[in-house]
Amino acid sequence: MTPIIPEARANVRLIDHPLVQHKLTLMRKKEASTNSFRRLLNELSSLMAYEVTRDMVTQEVEIQTPLETMTARMIDGKKLVFVSILRAGNGILDGVLSVVPGARVGHIGLYRDPKTLEAVEYYFKMPKNMEERDIIVVDPMLATGNSAAAAVARLKVCGPKSIKFLCLLTCPEGINAMYRQHPDVQIFTAAIDRELNDHGYILPGLGDAGDRIFGTQ
Ligand code: URA
DSSP states (O other): OOOHHHHHHHHHHEOHHHHHHHHHHHHHSOOOOOOOHHHHHHHHHHHHHHTTTTTTTTTEEEEEEEEEEEEEEEEGGGEHHHHHHEETTTHHHHHHHSSSTTEEEEEEEEEOOOOOOOOOEEEEESSOOOGGGGEEESSSSSSSHHHHHHHHHHHHTTTSEEEEEEEEEEHHHHHHHHHHHOOOEEEEEEEEEEEETTTTEEEOOOOOHHHHTTTOO
16 A cells, blocks of 8 residues: 655545535445446535635625625635536536636546556646636546646646645545645545556546446446
8 A cells, every 4th residue: 555645635625524424434335326326426526625615715705785884705706616527527517617617617628548558648728817717627536646646737837826626536646646746736526546457547536437427347
């Protein structure tokens, strides 16, 4: 088993809310149907969105209640971009957008070379003015960390204000890989599993997230 680098562990925010853990357990079960896997991912993503947006900047605005004028806090959701790592990242988008509907969305397509497990980019589409935005990269699985770190490196070229990484599951190898290449990126996850197998799958894990979301097994 690979130990987690202590400084890398400090960059990980484990979301251990009972509702998150319960839904994750249901998703891990091999008998979960495509329909319920997708529904649970949607629910889990919206719950995790609360944690990953916890430090979003708010601005004071003056509003009128039915009784009087007051100063209240609001976020500028448009400044936030969720970047989905295709294709499994798309399974997280509906849930997070239900909580921050004004957020923008970017897509990055990377595939894992089956032999080297290295990331190869095939698609990249982002909103304008990325230098004014905070990015939350979404992908259900942070496994080898190769595609995640490659996505973050590509996004850094756009000069965003900040980058966070939101996943359901990760493992020591993924956490260490992200930390070695991007020590400035915080990871938000519902679980840190035991290890990667020789094919780059997380154990005990939940299998191939993309196949389970889209029913393509
Ligand atoms: N991607 C997946 O979908 N599952 C894993 O376990 C690892 C990477």
